[in-house]
Amino acid sequence: MLFLAIEVLDEIVFGAQEAAWPLMRRDLGLGYAQIGLLLGAPGVLAALVEPILGLFGDAGRRRLIVVAGGLAFASALMLVALAPGFAWLLLCFIVIWSASGAFVSLSQASLMDLEPERQEANMARWTFAGAAGAVAGPLVLVLALALGAGWRAVYLLCAALMLPLVLGAGRARFGAAAHGTFAAALQGALAAIRRPEVMRWLLLVQATDLVWNVLAGYLALYFVDVVGLPAAAAGGVVVAWTLSALAGDGLLLLILARVSGLTWLRVSAVLALLAYPALLLVPGAGAKVVLLGLVGILQAGWYAIPQGRLFTALRGTAGTAIALSSVAAAGGALVPLAVGALAERAGLQAALWIPMLAPLALLVFAKSERKIPGSEAGFF
Numbered sequence: 001m002l003f004l005a006i007e008v009l010d011e012i013v014f015g016a017q018e019a020a021w022p023l024m025r026r027d028l029g030l031g032y033a034q035i036g037l038l039l040g041a042p043g044v045l046a047a048l049v050e051p052i053l054g055l056f057g058d059a060g061r062r063r064l065i066v067v068a069g070g071l072a073f074a075s076a077l078m079l080v081a082l083a084p085g086f087a088w089l090l091l092c093f094i095v096i097w098s099a100s101g102a103f104v105s106l107s108q109a110s111l112m113d114l115e116p117e118r119q120e121a122n123m124a125r126w127t128f129a130g131a132a133g134a135v136a137g138p139l140v141l142v143l144a145l146a147l148g149a150g151w152r153a154v155y156l157l158c159a160a161l162m163l164p165l166v167l168g169a170g171r172a173r174f175g176a177a178a179h180g181t182f183a184a185a186l187q188g189a190l191a192a193i194r195r196p197e198v199m200r201w202l203l204l205v206q207a208t209d210l211v212w213n214v215l216a217g218y219l220a221l222y223f224v225d226v227v228g229l230p231a232a233a234a235g236g237v238v239v240a241w242t243l244s245a246l247a248g249d250g251l252l253l254l255i256l257a258r259v260s261g262l263t264w265l266r267v268s269a270v271l272a273l274l275a276y277p278a279l280l281l282v283p284g285a286g287a288k289v290v291l292l293g294l295v296g297i298l299q300a301g302w303y304a305i306p307q308g309r310l311f312t313a314l315r316g317t318a319g320t321a322i323a324l325s326s327v328a329a330a331g332g333a334l335v336p337l338a339v340g341a342l343a344e345r346a347g348l349q350a351a352l353w354i355p356m357l358a359p360l361a362l363l364v365f366a367k368s369e370r371k372i373p374g375s376e377a378g379f380f
Contacts, residue, residue, distance in 0.1 A: 002107075002165065002168045002169065002172050003107040003108065003110060003111040003126075003172075004111070004125065004126065004129040005129075005165060005168075006070075006103065006104055006107045006165050006169070007104060007107070007108065007126055007129045007130045007133065008129050008130065008132055008133035008136070009133060009158065009161055009162060009165060010100060010103075010104045010130070010133065011129075011130040011131070011132075011133030011134040011136075011137060012133045012134075012136050012137040012140060012158060012161075013077065013096075013137065013155075013158045014134070014137065015133060015134040015135070015136065015137020015138055015238070015242055016137035016138060016140050016141045016151070016154045016155075016158070017137070018137070018138070018216050018217055018219060018220060018238055019137065019138035019141045019142075019220055019234070019235040019238040019239070020141055020151040020154070020220075020235075021035065021217075021218075021220050021221055022220050022221060022224050022231040022234060022235075023150075023151050023231055024089075024151060025221075026231075027151075028083065028084075028085055028086060028089065029085070029086075030086060031344070032221075032340050032343045032344045032348070033340050033341060033344045034086050034340075035218075035221070035340055036336050036337045036338075036339060036340015036341060036343070036344075037090065037337060037340065038086075038089060038090055038093055039214075039217045039336035039337075039340065040334055040335070040336035040337035040340070041090065041093075041094070041337070042090075042093040042094045042096065042097035042098075043097055043329060043330075043332070043336075044330055044334065045094050045097070045098065046094070046097035046098040046100075046101050046326070046329075047326045047327060047329045047330035048330070049098045049101065049326075050098070050101035050102075050105060050322065050323065050325075050326030050329075051189075051323040051324070051326045051327050052323075053065050053069075053101055053102050053105075053106065053322075053323075054101075054105070054106070054109070054319040054320060054321075054322035054323030054324075054326060055182055055185040055186055055189060055319060055320065055323050056182055056185070056319075057106045057109060057318075057319035057322070058177065058178040058179050058185040058188075058317050058318075058319035058320050058323075059177060059178075059179045059180065059181055059182045059184070059185045059319075060177035060179075060180070062106055062109070062110060062174045062177075062319065063169070063170070063172070063174050065102045065106055066102060066103055066106050066107060066110075066169045066172075066174075067166055067169050067170050068102060069098075069099045069100070069101070069102025069103035069104075069106070070099070070102075070103040070162060070165060070166035070169060071166055072095060072098075072099035072102070072103075073095075073096060073099035073100060073102075073103050073162060074159045074160075074162040074163055074166065075095075075159070076092045076093075076095035076096045076099060077092075077096065077155045077156070077158050077159035077162070078155070078156060078159045079092045079095075080092045080093075080096070080152075080155045081152040081153070081155040081156045081159075082152075101322075101326060103166075103169075105322045105325075105326075106319065106322060107169070108126060108318075108322070109318035109319050109321065109322045110172070110174045110318070111126065112311045112318040112321070113174075113178075113316065113318045114173070116315050116316060119308050119311040119312050119315070120256070120261065120304075120305065120308035120309065120311075120312065121256070121308075122308075123304040123305070123307055123308035123311065124249070124252055124253055124256060124301070124304045124308070125253075126304070127249050127252070127300075127301075127303060127304035128246070128249040128250060128252070128253065130249075131242065131245045131246040131248075131249040132246055134216075134242040134245060134246070135239065135242040135243050135245075135246050137242070138235055138236075138238045138239040138242060139239060140154055140157070141154050141235060142232075142235055142236070142239070144157075145232065145235075178316055178317045178319065178320070179317075185317075185319070185320060188317060188320055189320045189323055189324060192313075192314055192317075192320060192324065193324060195313070197313050198310065198313050198314065198324065200365055201306045201307070201309045201310035201313060202310065202324055202325060202328040203328070203361070203365060204306035204361060204362065204365050204366065205303065205306045205307050205310065205325060205328065206328050206329060206331065206332040207357060207358050207361035207362070207365075208299070208302035208303055208306065208358050208361070208362065209303070209329075209332055209335075209358075210332075210335060210354065210355040210357055210358040211272075211295070211299045211302065211355050211358045212245075212299060212302070212303060213336075214335050214336055214339060214354070214355055215352065215355045216238075216241065217336060218339060218343070218348060218351075218352060219234075219237065219238055219241060219292075220234040220235060220237065220238050221234075221348060222348050222349075222352060223237045223285070223288075225348055226347075226348055226349050227285050227288060228285075229285055237289055237292070240289055240292065240293060241292055241293070241296050242296075243293075243296075244292070244293035244294070244295075244296030244297050245296040245297070245299065245300065247296075247297055248296055248297035248298065248299065248300030248301075249300045249301075249304075251297070251300060252264070252300040252301045252304065255300075255301070256301070256305075261301065261305035261308070261309070262305070262366050262367070264301055264305070265301065265302065265305055265306075265362050265366040266362065266363065266366055266367075268298045268299070268300070268301070268302070268359075268362075269359035269360075269362035269363050269366070270359075270363070271294075271298050272295060272298045272299065272358075272359040273356070273359045273360070273363075275291055275294045275295050275298060276291075276295055276355065276356060276359070277356070278291050279291035279292055279295060280349065280352060280353065299358075302358065302362065306366075307325070310324075310325065335354065338354065339351045339352070339354055342354070
């Protein structure tokens with residue numbers, strides 16, 4: 001439960017941030033290009049650090065890395081609350097992304113390694129926990145605004161909530177090391193990256209991130225700048241998005257008990273290719289919110305299933321899976337930069353056609369089915 005709680009709080013942080021972008025832009029004088037840099041650059045830099053952390057995690061240093069990452073995460077959140085402008089905020093976000101890789105990603109890896117026969121099921125549980133946190137994040141922001149506290153107070157609160165989880169991580173069970181040395185872990189990663197099955201899941205994990213993180217990162221701004229809603233109402237739209245994602249992840253637990261994960265990916269991708277263009281083209285805020293909710297439900301499993309299959313392909317070396325995912329994420333982290341740059345030139349409406357690549361990638365790569373040992377196990 002500790003590892004799931006860590007994921008919940010991580011998503012509270014980023015869920016509140018997604019809803020707070022219009023407020024942060026106003027208070028700090030940010031432009032689309034700067035926001036794109038804030039969304040993309042920290043991920044690129046974190047991708048340089050996280051592979052090393054993941055491999056050290058497989059070489060017996062997982063507890064140390066998780067605890068140190070949690071302390072760095074909490075410290076950076078406190079500094080965000082003091083940010084006077086763009087440069088300070090960028091530095092804090094760089095620390096937060098790298099610290100999240102240490103604290104959250106290796107917690108995920110530990111959950112996977114502790115129950116290797118339930119990796120796809122546990123990924124569904126992990127995603128559901130994250131969706132619950134993503135719902136809570138905008139609600140925390142709305143409550144803070146109602147109390148007159150502002151977005152900065154939310155970061156201070158999350159920093160305070162993180163400290164007990166860091167203490168818990170210091171006493172948690174992390175399982176046996178997969179490799180005796182960092183060099184052995186690196187050799188294993190280099191061998192794994194040459195396997196087509198591993199490359200397939202890495203590609204799909206990054207492609208599906210276009211909807212959850214890229215679209216969500218610009219969602220509040222889209223409803224303010226394109227649809228014309230006030231910032232508070234746009235925060236409510238983010239809440240609706242996260243609620244629909246939570247509902248979808250709850251349904252996913254039932255869906256995977258009846259049909260294969262790859263079947264669901266293909267069906268949901270076809271439906272999303274109908275719903276997402278309609279979301280961008282239909283006039284009126286109400287219709288857009290309804291279609292947004294449908295997209296939120298349909299994208300359930302787009303991360304959990306490919307990531308769970310990646311862990312299964314690399315069973316026993318979840319730190320290596322995290323390391324390879326981080327390397328792949330370096331390219332994916334450039335997408336928010338591209339969206340921000342395109343929005344600066346052509347407008348946000350045009351830029352948000354980019355996430356359409358996610359369901360297209362699912363139709364191309366989520367084709368063949370293969371039995372995964374343990375996938376028939378119950379979810380709870």
